[in-house]
Every structure is written in structure tokens, then in C-alpha cells.
Amino acid sequence: MLDAFRKALPDVDIRPGLVLDALPALAREEVDLMVSFELEQHPNLEFSPLFDYELIFVASSQHVLVQKKWIRAQDFRNKILITYLIDRSRLNVFS
Numbered sequence: 001m002l003d004a005f006r007k008a009l010p011d012v013d014i015r016p017g018l019v020l021d022a023l024p025a026l027a028r029e030e031v032d033l034m035v036s037f038e039l040e041q042h043p044n045l046e047f048s049p050l051f052d053y054e055l056i057f058v059a060s061s062q063h064v065l066v067q068k069k070w071i072r073a074q075d076f077r078n079k080i081l082i083t084y085l086i087d088r089s090r091l092n093v094f095s
Contacts, residue, residue, distance in 0.1 A: 002014060015031065022034045022036060023036070023040060023042070023045075026045060027042060027044060027045060035050065057071055
């Protein structure tokens with residue numbers, strides 16, 4: 001997706017490496033825009049939602065959980081969890 005964006009808009013500088021420092025960089029006007037799952041109050045920044053949050057389960061068609069009509073948090077006990085780059089303390093799946 002980023003490659004297509006870069007081809008369509010070659011003058012736009014995309015910095016995916018700013019992940020953990022993006023908000024401070026935006027506040028210092030080092031970047032013009034950021035896309036983030038975080039919503040923090042800041043007096044000089046405006047946040048606009050792009051979409052509603054939806055948790056999605058992705059698995060092989062042979063995975064045992066795809067047979068279930070409803071999946072609950074406890075179904076993931078002893079499973080590998082892949083998440084966004086975020087501090088573990090902020091992941092609500094552990095609380």
C-alpha cells in the first residue's frame with residue numbers, strides 16, 4: 001500500500017519509522033500528518049477519526065477456532081498474539 005502511495009505522490013515524505021515518536025514530531029511541526037490508533041489530548045493538535053475500530057480475527061481455514069460461530073477472549077489462551085507496535089501495558093487484552 002505504501003509503495004502505491006509513494007508512486008502516486010512522489011513528493012510526499014512517508015516516515016514509518018517514526019512510530020513511537022510521531023506525536024511529538026507532529027507537535028514540533030516536523031511532520032504534517034500522522035495516522036495513529038492513539039487519541040491523546042494536545043492543545044495544538046486536532047484528531048479526526050478515519051474509521052470505527054473493529055477487532056478482526058485472522059487464521060488459516062484449518063485453524064480450530066474458525067469452526068466456532070462466536071470467538072471469546074478465553075479462546076485465545078495459549079495462542080500467539082500479534083498486535084500493533086504498542087507498549088504491552090497499554091494492550092487491554094492483558095487486563
